[in-house]
Amino acid sequence: MADVARRTGVSIATVSRALRGEKGVSEATRLRIQRIADELAYVVSPEASKLSGGATGRVAVVVPWIDAWFYSRILAGIEHELRAADLDVMLYCLEESSQRESFFERLPLRRKVDAVIAVAFPLTGPERARLEEMDVTVVVIGAHAGDFPSVRIDDELAARQAVGHLIRIGHTRIGMIRTVDPEGQSWEGDIARVAGFHGALADAGLDDDCTATVPWGIEGGERGMELLLSRADVPTAVFCHSDEVAVGALRTLRRAGIPVPAGMSVIGIDDHPTAELADLTTVRQPVAEQGAAAGRVVVDLLGGREPAERAVVLPTHLVVRGSTARPAEL
Amino acid sequence: MADVARRTGVSIATVSRALRGEKGVSEATRLRIQRIADELAYVVSPEASKLSGGATGRVAVVVPWIDAWFYSRILAGIEHELRAADLDVMLYCLEESSQRESFFERLPLRRKVDAVIAVAFPLTGPERARLEEMDVTVVVIGAHAGDFPSVRIDDELAARQAVGHLIRIGHTRIGMIRTVDPEGQSWEGDIARVAGFHGALADAGLDDDCTATVPWGIEGGERGMELLLSRADVPTAVFCHSDEVAVGALRTLRRAGIPVPAGMSVIGIDDHPTAELADLTTVRQPVAEQGAAAGRVVVDLLGGREPAERAVVLPTHLVVRGSTARPAEL
DNA sequence: ATGTGATGCGTAAACGTTTGCGTTAAGAGC
DNA sequence: GCTCTTAACGCAAACGTTTACGCATCACAT
Numbered sequence: 001m002a003d004v005a006r007r008t009g010v011s012i013a014t015v016s017r018a019l020r021g022e023k024g025v026s027e028a029t030r031l032r033i034q035r036i037a038d039e040l041a042y043v044v045s046p047e048a049s050k051l052s053g054g055a056t057g058r059v060a061v062v063v064p065w066i067d068a069w070f071y072s073r074i075l076a077g078i079e080h081e082l083r084a085a086d087l088d089v090m091l092y093c094l095e096e097s098s099q100r101e102s103f104f105e106r107l108p109l110r111r112k113v114d115a116v117i118a119v120a121f122p123l124t125g126p127e128r129a130r131l132e133e134m135d136v137t138v139v140v141i142g143a144h145a146g147d148f149p150s151v152r153i154d155d156e157l158a159a160r161q162a163v164g165h166l167i168r169i170g171h172t173r174i175g176m177i178r179t180v181d182p183e184g185q186s187w188e189g190d191i192a193r194v195a196g197f198h199g200a201l202a203d204a205g206l207d208d209d210c211t212a213t214v215p216w217g218i219e220g221g222e223r224g225m226e227l228l229l230s231r232a233d234v235p236t237a238v239f240c241h242s243d244e245v246a247v248g249a250l251r252t253l254r255r256a257g258i259p260v261p262a263g264m265s266v267i268g269i270d271d272h273p274t275a276e277l278a279d280l281t282t283v284r285q286p287v288a289e290q291g292a293a294a295g296r297v298v299v300d301l302l303g304g305r306e307p308a309e310r311a312v313v314l315p316t317h318l319v320v321r322g323s324t325a326r327p328a329e330l
Numbered sequence: 331m332a333d334v335a336r337r338t339g340v341s342i343a344t345v346s347r348a349l350r351g352e353k354g355v356s357e358a359t360r361l362r363i364q365r366i367a368d369e370l371a372y373v374v375s376p377e378a379s380k381l382s383g384g385a386t387g388r389v390a391v392v393v394p395w396i397d398a399w400f401y402s403r404i405l406a407g408i409e410h411e412l413r414a415a416d417l418d419v420m421l422y423c424l425e426e427s428s429q430r431e432s433f434f435e436r437l438p439l440r441r442k443v444d445a446v447i448a449v450a451f452p453l454t455g456p457e458r459a460r461l462e463e464m465d466v467t468v469v470v471i472g473a474h475a476g477d478f479p480s481v482r483i484d485d486e487l488a489a490r491q492a493v494g495h496l497i498r499i500g501h502t503r504i505g506m507i508r509t510v511d512p513e514g515q516s517w518e519g520d521i522a523r524v525a526g527f528h529g530a531l532a533d534a535g536l537d538d539d540c541t542a543t544v545p546w547g548i549e550g551g552e553r554g555m556e557l558l559l560s561r562a563d564v565p566t567a568v569f570c571h572s573d574e575v576a577v578g579a580l581r582t583l584r585r586a587g588i589p590v591p592a593g594m595s596v597i598g599i600d601d602h603p604t605a606e607l608a609d610l611t612t613v614r615q616p617v618a619e620q621g622a623a624a625g626r627v628v629v630d631l632l633g634g635r636e637p638a639e640r641a642v643v644l645p646t647h648l649v650v651r652g653s654t655a656r657p658a659e660l
Numbered sequence: 661a662t663g664t665g666a667t668g669c670g671t672a673a674a675c676g677t678t679t680g681c682g683t684t685a686a687g688a689g690c
Numbered sequence: 691g692c693t694c695t696t697a698a699c700g701c702a703a704a705c706g707t708t709t710a711c712g713c714a715t716c717a718c719a720t
Contacts, residue, residue, distance in 0.1 A: 001706065001707070002706080010669075010670085011669065011670045011671080012670090012706085012707080012708095013669075013670065013671080013672095013707095013708080013709080014668080014669060014670075016706095016707065016708060016709085017668095017669090017708090017709095020708090023667090024667075024668065024669075025667095025668070025669080026667080026668060026669090029668085029669090041435070041436055041437065041440075043436070043437075043440055043441070044706085044707070045381070045441045045705085045706055045707070046377070046441075046442060046707095047376070047377040047378070047380040047381045047386070047441070047705085047706075047707085048377070048381055048675090048705070048706030048707035048708085049706080049707055049708075050377040050675085050707085051375070051377045051378055051381055051674090051675045051676065051677085051705090051706080051707065051708085052674065052675050052706080052707045052708040052709075053674085053675070053707085053708050053709070054707070054708055054709095056377070058420075061421075065406070066396075066402050066405050066406045066409060067399075067402045067403040067405070067406040067618070068402075069397075069399075071402075072396050072397045072398075072401075072402035072405075073397040075396050075397070075402075075421070076395070076396045076397040076423065079396060079421055079423045080423070083422075083423070088420050088439075088442065089420065089421045089422075090388070090418050090419065090420055090421075091391075091405070091409055091419045091420070091421050092413075092419075093406065093409045093410070093413070111373075111375050111376070111377065112376060112418065218603070218607075247607065251607070273548070274604055274607065277548075277577065277581070277604070277608075278607075288397070331676065331677070332676080340699075340700085341699065341700045341701075342676085342677080342678095342700090343677095343678080343679080343699075343700060343701080343702095344698080344699055344700075346676095346677065346678060346679090347678090347679095347698095347699090350678090353697090354697075354698065354699075355697095355698070355699080356697080356698060356699090359698080359699085374676085374677070375675085375676055375677070376677095377675080377676075377677085378675070378676030378677035378678085378705090379676080379677055379678075380677085380705085381675090381676075381677065381678090381704095381705045381706065381707085382676080382677045382678040382679080382704065382705050383677085383678050383679070383704085383705070384677070384678060441706095
């Protein structure tokens with residue numbers, strides 16, 4: 001920076017102001033400085049910047065997993081948006097809740113970032129508190145946590161869209177495969193989807209609590225379907241927590257020799273790429289868009305602007321494919 | 331830090347040395363300092379640290395895409411390993427080659443990171459040069475680039491394993507679906523796989539150059555299969571650049587009413603999760619392990635240790651499933 | 661001509677570390 | 691008991707920014 005200043009014939013302070021677009025610099029010199037800085041391929045040292053009261057230009061993204069379709073797409077959306085605003089993305093992957101706890105207790109990103117985007121986390125009260133007392137802006141995706149701005153879908157509505165479809169085409173015995181994480185915890189999204197499931201059934205006077213709870217994933221889906229097939233009152237349709245679970249359910253059905261959709265309708269949530277391959281009816285949620293929306297909120301907040309909305313809820317909609325049909329009895 | 335020093339009754343310098351485990355501090359005072367620091371939940375400011383000659387504790391991971399199975403798993407492996415070494419991951423996603431160019435020209439991470447892990451990039455000469463003149467340690471995954479340490483699989487060998495299997499079970503007319511990126515560029519991995527394909531055929535005296543080139547992805551696979559089916563000498567088996575491409579090929583075959591494997595054998599590379607679902611024979615490559623290995627190399631290098639190997643090549647092996655069988659004619 | 665308020669810019673003091681060099685004290689060798 | 695070495699520690703100068711403050715300059719109204 002001193003270099004740029006010398007080259008331009010102004011003081012370091014002026015360069016600093018010019019580069020950050022602060023007022024107090026004439027347009028002429030700003031342009032001159034900008035040009036020289038570009039020539040030298042100069043980039044401000046975030047360290048020095050932060051050290052003297054500026055921003056780090058970094059935002060942390062905290063996810064439970066990265067190697068899962070949903071999270072990697074969210075991440076892609078975030079990255080794209082933040083990159084456009086010249087912010088860097090620091091990735092934190094906290095699989096186990098013990099890691100999460102120690103993370104929020106030690107807060108290793110205390111002075112490392114300007115903002116934190118937490119994806120789909122079941123934030124506990126103390127964790128929220130720690131985040132609040134930390135001096136960063138926080139945005140959550142896929143959950144509402146305290147007063148933090150959030151981006152999500154309406155999970156209950158999505159479930160109602162799925163179950164509503166099954167009811168509309170004539171199903172009366174409908175099961176659900178719900179999920180827990182590897183540690184047996186139910187997450188907010190799942191709870192909302194279960195609520196939507198029961199809500200839709202109750203509205204139609206059909207509620208009979210036909211659910212199976214399994215660990216999230218394809219194998220979970222396989223087992224979930226087995227559980228439902230073990231019941232005395234085997235349902236004619238199954239609403240799955242997500243497409244990957246539904247794919248597992250389909251595998252069990254194939255092995256069981258039960259034709260889909262003739263013998264069993266299956267519906268999921270997500271519109272995962274394999275949903276198209278498996279010809280699976282589902283409720284699509286915009287994933288990358290959620291990440292992008294969260295990114296925009298962060299950019300606004302860091303720029304001192306109030307974001308357009310503090311609680312963004314993106315729409316979901318039914319995608320009808322071949323895994324659902326009228327029940328055979330009708 | 332000043333606080334800790336005052337509390338302990340030593341100078342700031344001593345605290346700094348003690349906390350970083352440098353010599354020049356007696357064990358007694360080190361322990362005392364450590365205790366006080368823990369009590370105050372003190373963590374060094376990475377900014378200040380870096381500013382005065384220390385390390386940033388950050389490493390950049392540069393990938394072309396994140397929302398793809400391969401890259402997100404690589405990333406997961408890297409993240410896990412670096413997290414264990416207390417290093418932070420900064421994510422850079424450069425989809426288009428124009429972004430890549432400007433990235434390597436402007437080098438926005440000049441003072442931001444200690445190391446760079448470049449994943450599967452076709453690094454051009456100038457880009458390598460820029461990286462070299464920058465003062466960071468570099469590790470590449472899925473390619474060899476200059477003298478940089480690298481982690482990868484032997485793509486040519488993997489191709490030979492796949493094609494060798496097809497030959498061994500009796501196929502003599504074997505096609506390949508190779509891929510290019512959205513901009514029409516062939517990547518190093520693809521070129522090596524093509525070389526392995528031809529090499530294996532040549533060794534068996536079978537080479538007849540039956541390849542189709544398509545953009546990477548499921549749709550590419552669909553089109554690639556269509557192209558091969560358009561030939562006068564339709565092959566009896568197809569080796570696909572990767573499993574996702576193979577899945578596309580399978581879709582086309584299903585639509586065409588050609589039974590797999592009776593009418594056509596299909597094999598891929600990766601052992602993508604959907605390969606199991608699609609019952610696809612494939613050559614498995616360890617993905618997360620490649621990320622982890624690269625992470626370890628970085629950790630070693632930053633720690634001033636020479637890594638165990640400068641060019642890690644991880645093994646691949648055949649996974650036989652139901653999409654391959656002897657050709658019908660035999 | 662004088663005062664007033666912006667505007668454009670420079671000066672210098674932070675920010676919280678690391679590190680080269682200097683000082684002190686303790687132990688080793690004679 | 692004296693020097694010599696070495697270990698343990700303090701001093702102070704960087705590192706590259708941001709920002710409060712101050713000083714000109716200039717336009718404009720008085």
